[in-house]
Amino acid sequence: MNPPKQRPTIAVEQAAIPPQASTAKLLPRTEEQPRFRQTWPLKADDSAAPMTRIHLRTWLTVVRWIGNVDQATRVASHLVENAVRHGTPLQPGNLVFLRVFGLSDSNDLAIEVEDALPDFPRFRAFANQSGEVRGKPTGLWWVAHYRGRLCWDVTKNNDGRIVGKTVQALIPATWDGSE
Structure with a gap:
């Protein structure tokens, strides 16, 4: 099964989110070619997060992405794990x-995970997280920690019917942990 070809219609919650939290809409698809692009279908089971780490670490090394591959891999792994745990798998x-x-202009990395649940409960709480460690870091906290931007959108098929959602994290290529 291939992911829907149509770009999602915006459903990002924007009210009352402070500037440090991301409220960015999904990056629009443009005529400009990205530096690289890759898609992997992953079984929605316990192997999804480990497979994400294997695929992405290898791919980012091969394409020589200038950002921190370990940080990007960690974020992607958590996005996939959240989709498996809290989302709905795409069928068949x-x-x-x-x-x-x-991204061609900034070298930043866009990571998108798509599942069939067209809702993102408590998006504001996740987008509002600080990058400071408070207890054990879990899930989407890593996006904030690496100064990424988190957003989401519903996904529609070619007939305009909502078929799920896409969660996107934009990871800067230049952040190394120092302020």
Whole structure:
């Protein structure tokens, strides 16, 4: 099964989110080619996060992405794990899709994970997280920690019917942990 070809319609919650939290809409698809782009269908089971780490670490090394590969891999792994745990797999095949592309203008990395649940409960709470460690870091906290931007959108098929959602994290290529 291939992911829907149509770009999602915006459903990002924007009210009352402070500037440090991301409220960015999904990056628009443009005529400009990204530096690189890759998509992986992943079985929505316990192997999805480990497979994400294997695929993405290898791919980012091969394409020579200038950012921190370990940070990007950690974020992608958590996005996929969240889709498996809290989302709904795409059918047929019980899949979630991992998509990555490198932005031509900034070298930043866009990581997208798509599943069939067209809702993102408590998005504001996740987008509002600080990058400071408070207890054990879990899930989407890593996006904030690496100064990434988190957003989401519903996904529609070619007939305009909502078929799921895409969660996107934009990871800067230049952040190394120092302020």
